[in-house]
Amino acid sequence: MAEKIIVIDEGTTSTRTMLFGADGTPLGSAQREISQHYPAPGLVEHDAAEIWEATLACTREMIARAGGPDHVAAIGVTNQRETVVFWDRQTGAPLARAIVWQDRRTAADCAALKDAGHEATVQRASGLLLDPYFSGSKIGWALRHWPQLCEAGDRLAVGTIESWLVYRLTGGAHVTDATNASRTALMAIERQGGWDAGLCDLFGVPMRSLPEIVGCTTTVGTTDPTLFGGAIPICGMAGDQQAATIGQACLVPGQTKATFGTGAFILSASGTTRPVSRNRLLATVLVQEGDVRSYALEGSVFVAGSLIKWLRDGLGLLASAGESEGLARSVADNGGVYLIPALSGLGAPHWRPDALAALSGLSFASTKAHVARAALEAQAYQAHDLKSAFAADGVDWAELRIDGGMAANDWMAQDLADMLDLTVERPDFVESTALGAAMLAATGAGLYPDLKTAAQAMRGTATRFTPALDVQNRKTRLAGWQGALAKVLG
Numbered sequence: 001m002a003e004k005i006i007v008i009d010e011g012t013t014s015t016r017t018m019l020f021g022a023d024g025t026p027l028g029s030a031q032r033e034i035s036q037h038y039p040a041p042g043l044v045e046h047d048a049a050e051i052w053e054a055t056l057a058c059t060r061e062m063i064a065r066a067g068g069p070d071h072v073a074a075i076g077v078t079n080q081r082e083t084v085v086f087w088d089r090q091t092g093a094p095l096a097r098a099i100v101w102q103d104r105r106t107a108a109d110c111a112a113l114k115d116a117g118h119e120a121t122v123q124r125a126s127g128l129l130l131d132p133y134f135s136g137s138k139i140g141w142a143l144r145h146w147p148q149l150c151e152a153g154d155r156l157a158v159g160t161i162e163s164w165l166v167y168r169l170t171g172g173a174h175v176t177d178a179t180n181a182s183r184t185a186l187m188a189i190e191r192q193g194g195w196d197a198g199l200c201d202l203f204g205v206p207m208r209s210l211p212e213i214v215g216c217t218t219t220v221g222t223t224d225p226t227l228f229g230g231a232i233p234i235c236g237m238a239g240d241q242q243a244a245t246i247g248q249a250c251l252v253p254g255q256t257k258a259t260f261g262t263g264a265f266i267l268s269a270s271g272t273t274r275p276v277s278r279n280r281l282l283a284t285v286l287v288q289e290g291d292v293r294s295y296a297l298e299g300s301v302f303v304a305g306s307l308i309k310w311l312r313d314g315l316g317l318l319a320s321a322g323e324s325e326g327l328a329r330s331v332a333d334n335g336g337v338y339l340i341p342a343l344s345g346l347g348a349p350h351w352r353p354d355a356l357a358a359l360s361g362l363s364f365a366s367t368k369a370h371v372a373r374a375a376l377e378a379q380a381y382q383a384h385d386l387k388s389a390f391a392a393d394g395v396d397w398a399e400l401r402i403d404g405g406m407a408a409n410d411w412m413a414q415d416l417a418d419m420l421d422l423t424v425e426r427p428d429f430v431e432s433t434a435l436g437a438a439m440l441a442a443t444g445a446g447l448y449p450d451l452k453t454a455a456q457a458m459r460g461t462a463t464r465f466t467p468a469l470d471v472q473n474r475k476t477r478l479a480g481w482q483g484a485l486a487k488v489l490g
Contacts, residue, residue, distance in 0.1 A: 002073040003447060004066045006232070007437045008055055010079040010161050011240065012100065012262040013309075015051055017058035018431070019065050020438040022073070022447050024458025026429060028065040030058040037097060042104040042344075045097035048085045051161070052168050060228060069230030075169070075223065076236030076441030078243040078433050079161035080262075081183045084138045086149055089157045092168060096146050098161070099138040102262075102302065102344045106137035107353040113137075118202060125188045125196055127274065127283030131351055133300070135160060136185035140204035158209040160184070162237050169234060170221035176211040177218075177237035178293060182285035187213065189285055189295070190274050215288040216242075217444035217451065235444025240433045241265040242286050245296060247436030248401040248427065249455040251287075256390075256397045258416075259433065260379060260406035263347070264304035266386050267296040268395050279389040280349045289443075289451055297395055299348040299386035303341040303357075305406045307375050310343060317368045325411045327372035334477070336361035338484035339374040341382075349389040352489060360484045376412045380419035381481040387420055399423045401462075403432035410465075418469035419477070427462045435459070 003022040009015070016031040032054035037045040059075075066072050082101035087094050099105070110130040113119070119130045128134050139158055143149050149156055157167065160183070163176040181187045181195075186205060188196040200207050214220055216238050222231035238246065241259055245267045248257040256268040267286065275283050275297040286296040305321070312318040318327075338360050340346075345353035359371065387397055399422055406412060407430050417424040429435065439454040448454035 002071050004072050005074055005076060005438045005441050006059060006062055006066070006072050007076045007078065007434045007441065008059060008165060009240070009434045009437065010051060010055060010077070010165065012080045012102070015054045015058060016434070017055070017062045018434045019062045020435070022442060024435060024438065024460065026431070028062055030061040032058055042107070044100040044103040046083065046100055048087065048094040048098045048164055051098070052165065055165060056227065063228050069228045069232050072232050073447060074236060074441040074445035075232050075234045076437035077162045077165055077234065078238055078240050078437035079165070079180070081160065081180060081239035081241065082133060082135050083161050084135050084142070085159055085161060085164040086142060087157050087164065087167070088152060089155045089174070095148050095152060095156070096142065099142060101133060103138065104132045104345060104353050106132040106141045109137050109141060110353070113202070122185055122199065122202070125199055126185045127182065127189050128185045129280060129282070129351055132353055133302070133347070134183060134185040136199065136203040136205060143204060154208065156209045157211070159211045163211045166220055166234060166237070169223045169227065171224040173221040174211040175214050175220045177216045178213055178285045178288035179216060179239045179242040180237070181213045183239060186210070189283065189293070192291060215290055216440050217289050219444055233445060236437055236441030238287065238437060238440055241267055241298070242284070242296070243436035243440070244403055244433040245269065245286060245436065246439055246451065246455060247432030247434070247459070248403060249459045250401060251294070251452060251455060254395065254398065255401070256399070257401040257403065257432070258383060259404040260304045260402060261404040262304065262306045264301035264379060264382060266299045266383065268390060268397070270295045270297055275393070275395070277393050279392045280351055281389055281393060282348070287451065297390065297393065299389060301382045301386070302344040302347045304379055305404070307339070307341045307343065307378065308406070311372065311375055317371060324372045324376055325409045327369040328376050328411045331367070331369045331373055334373050334377055335366055335370040336363070336480065337366055337370040337374045338480055339371065339378050340484055340488045341375070341378050342488060348386060350489065355488050358484065358488050360487065361480070376409065377415060377477070379406065379412055380415045381478070383416060384419050384478065397422060399425060401425045401427070403427060403430045413465045414468070417465040417467050419474060421467050421474065424465040425462045426465070427460060429460050
């Protein structure tokens with residue numbers, strides 16, 4: 001019996017395919033970078049054809065590593081959420097560039113809907129807020145501004161990245177899983193079945209163009225045999241942040257994880273009862289097994305690892321992302337320097353797409369080490385703002401499980417523990433997103449009877465960081481952050 005799992009992990013800056021054993025052991029990885037297109041300030045686009053070609057190349061490499069398609073039990077897919085792809089059902093060709101989750105082109109549209117009093121309706125039905133982050137307003141904008149989409153008529157297919165990849169992998173299955181669907185602002189998350197007609201009308205999205213919503217461990221089809229030399233079941237799908245929560249085995253209500261990747265996303269499991277936030281957090285589908293949906297409360301930070309990348313590529317302050325840790329350790333404190341990383345606006349709990357980044361507290365004594373440290377400190381400050389919002393919603397964190405590329409930074413992990421005043425746990429294998437998708441695929445393939453069992457069997461060991469900062473120092477630093485933040489928020 002085939003027991004190896006292939007996971008396609010399609011991120012914002014790269015696409016990667018990983019090979020896992022049935023016990024969660026990583027057996028190999030192939031990765032390609034993805035081009036970022038910025039046609040104007042606030043606009044971010046991807047080439048969906050490039051994503052497909054990169055995914056195909058990486059997946060072929062890992063299937064060969066597995067020994068061929070007969071040795072692969074299933075394929076799981078996890079993806080950057082909210083990014084929207086538009087393609088032709090007949091040819092499979094993209095009709096326009098994909099609009100990326102970071103894109104802010106619909107800020108004015110969302111503001112107008114908010115001013116018209118629609119946000120309460122959107123939040124009640126979808127669990128989300130009116131913000132250009134979510135897919136619905138992006139789709140409506142594209143249909144109004146890109147005539148080729150309307151000209152396609154019934155041939156137009158719209159979906160998030162996992163939907164696009166499954167369409168290409170299977171040669172025509174148009175599906176999306178419940179976790180990704182819950183990030184569009186087009187689905188009523190408490191109601192089983194399809195899309196919400198009222199929400200689709202509000203954003204101007206034709207329901208006929210949208211995919212079928214399925215469970216996360218459902219077998220949605222098999223790969224086209226011409227792609228890999230054999231048909232492989234696809235039976236595990238989830239958005240990247242839900243997959244990371246699953247990979248961290250945060251399935252019991254109250255268990256909380258934070259992923260520090262391009263952005264930072266904190267999810268706290270809430271079981272089969274949908275959470276309701278009064279502090280501008282999001283209710284989202286964590287996983288759907290069969291017809292049973294479990295939920296999570298989520299706080300979204302738009303800029304985390306992309307801040308370090310900007311310091312490296314945009315400003316030339318760093319030779320490599322890893323240099324930030326050494327620079328942070330090289331100074332005794334931040335020297336009064338604070339960096340508000342609103343390069344794509346501010347996410348939860350502020351939801352200010354108009355906010356601009358700011359670097360404050362500079363003097364002739366400031367060095368690039370202080371700026372690098374301020375960038376890393378900003379991650380703990382943003383997490384602290386979210387912790388306060390979660391607590392106000394009745395969900396206080398007992399500990400925090402972290403993952404993602406930035407989590408490998410020991411200095412930042414310790415700073416999180418210090419500023420949050422709680423234990424931070426980091427798995428020794430930090431690619432929790434891919435591992436979570438592997439757990440879903442292993443469950444869907446029948447290697448485990450349910451997701452809980454798969455998570456227990458496949459999650460590895462972890463390192464723990466405990467608070468070591470005195471109370472007054474913590475208060476002083478948080479006061480400095482709040483002062484700098486207040487200037488940005490006006």
